[in-house]
Amino acid sequence: DIVMTQSPDSLAVSLGERATINCKSSQSILSRSNNENYLAWFQQKPGQPPKLLIYWASTRESGVPDRFSGSGSGTDFTLTISSLQAEDVAVYYCQQYYSTPPLTFGGGTKVEIK
């Protein structure tokens, strides 16, 4: 199984400041055949299902604000919220879809307002 490790577990950021979440996979999730990283980021607010933000490590899902961006390749990835808004308070998860079964998620990072 590919293990996904997120850091930090939680972070508090002032409104308008940058938030950075890291995700590391236990093996490369970069496909040599299409040069894509099979990495997605989700946002989950209390009482709601996860919402897809980013796929292929850096492609924003339709309708996702451009303050959200994803980067990285191979085994190390980052989700950046460039200017934190109040509505961005949530738990964020990374997930690999390179190797299944099983699909695997990171443990989550809780983002709060400082």
Add this chain to the structure above:
Amino acid sequence: QVQLQQWGAGLLKPSETLSLTCAVYGGSFSGYYWSWIRQPPGKGLEWIGEINPRGGTDYSPSLKRRVTMSVDTSKNQFSLKLTSVTAADTAVYYCAKGGGAARLQSWGQGTLVTVSS
């Protein structure tokens, strides 16, 4: 925009069988993978398994002995059964579009399943 609506029993006794169904509206059903994911209260996400366009399935190794997924293409629905449930199976269960080598693009609203005697 595809929408997923799920339903099933929310309270089970130990040893009973969990049964959930997910209906897909507003988009194509055939040709896609469909997945089930669960989330214990206050914890992270756990992938349960997926069903592919040909009706083939892949399950989490940790749940494989107890899980069955099926699909009814005539109704644009897919289902999950989990046998011999225990308190450890208490979770919110989600259905989702995607799986295989595809992102989990759309999710159902979630169903809280509680296992208690």
